Amino acid sequence: MSRIVFLNGEWLPEADAKVSIFDRGFLFADAIYEVTGVIDGKLLEYEGHAARLKRSIAELGMHLPIPTEELLDVHREIVRRNALKEGLIYLQLSRGPADRDFAFPQEPKPTLVLFTQAKSVIDNSKLATGLSVALLPDWRWERRDIKTVQLLYPSMAKMQAAEKGADDAWLVEDGFVTEASSATAHVIDRTGKLITRPLSNAILHGITRASVLDIAEQAGILYEERAFTPDEAKNAAEAFITSATNFVMPVTRIDGAPVGDGKPGPLTLKLRELYIANKTASAI
Numbered sequence: 435m436s437r438i439v440f441l442n443g444e445w446l447p448e449a450d451a452k453v454s455i456f457d458r459g460f461l462f463a464d465a466i467y468e469v470t471g472v473i474d475g476k477l478l479e480y481e482g483h484a485a486r487l488k489r490s491i492a493e494l495g496m497h498l499p500i501p502t503e504e505l506l507d508v509h510r511e512i513v514r515r516n517a518l519k520e521g522l523i524y525l526q527l528s529r530g531p532a533d534r535d536f537a538f539p540q541e542p543k544p545t546l547v548l549f550t551q552a553k554s555v556i557d558n559s560k561l562a563t564g565l566s567v568a569l570l571p572d573w574r575w576e577r578r579d580i581k582t583v584q585l586l587y588p589s590m591a592k593m594q595a596a597e598k599g600a601d602d603a604w605l606v607e608d609g610f611v612t613e614a615s616s617a618t619a620h621v622i623d624r625t626g627k628l629i630t631r632p633l634s635n636a637i638l639h640g641i642t643r644a645s646v647l648d649i650a651e652q653a654g655i656l657y658e659e660r661a662f663t664p665d666e667a668k669n670a671a672e673a674f675i676t677s678a679t680n681f682v683m684p685v686t687r688i689d690g691a692p693v694g695d696g697k698p699g700p701l702t703l704k705l706r707e708l709y710i711a712n713k714t715a716s717a718i
């Protein structure tokens with residue numbers, strides 16, 4: 435079924451939405467994005483995603499071509515026009531078309547695109563077994579806190595993980611896990627404490643991560659923000675990832691070895707349940 439997409443203020447059938455070959459998103463990966471989950475036709479964690487988009491815009495000196503106040507209406511309208519019940523909204527903002535030059539254009543004409551993807555996000559087929567991950571070096575750039583479309587290395591890492599028979603990659607730098615290829619990585623130690631890497635330029639500031647830490651605290655699950663090693667992860671009681679469309683997903687194998695008893699962990703599943711209940715209740 436053809437979707438209706440949003441392109442710089444226009445609603446168009448997907449086949450009619452065209453972007454210039456000179457767009458800096460295409461030529462330089464000079465673009466940022468956000469992914470917002472949708473359940474029952476409502477947006478999850480919209481405010482967090484809008485705030486992170488604003489931060490990425492500021493970090494790169496970009497401009498939103500529509501008033502910020504209209505962004506929520508555009509998100510709601512795209513759900514309505516596509517009768518989206520469950521899945522995600524992808525938003526991408528690039529610095530727009532300009533003759534090819536490394537320097538940013540003096541008068542940028544940003545490109546703003548939104549489209550939907552229907553997807554079953556609550557009933558994830560991987561929930562029963564949990565994910566297996568392969569450890570790979572983190573060869574991304576050093577501003578991972580900005581959500582840019584420079585996703586070639588994460589794509590390569592996912593391909594390498596698949597070649598090793600794993601579902602995804604956890605990336606390692608200077609002896610510590612940074613994050614998963616497209617999600618935040620967490621472990622739960624044998625005392626039941628959640629351990630997650632602190633925010634810095636080394637990782638994306640996950641919106642789901644922040645909410646899960648709040649939810650853990652409310653549920654009496656202690657947490658510590660510090661970097662952890664691959665060995666700690668392999669010897670943890672539980673491991674999981676968080677992201678806008680995975681919510682909280684168990685990780686049950688790291689480099690082929692089982693984490694804990696090799697089954698999705700009870701605290702991980704509890705956090706998933708609490709996260710989904712809390713965020714669907716506050717969806718807008």
Ligand code: PLP
Pocket residue numbers: 469613614615616617618637638639640641642643676677678679
């Ligand atoms: N880390 C990386 C590298 C990601 O690509 C993502 C999501 O795309 C996340 C973490 C999780 O962020 P969020 O919870 O905001 O979806």
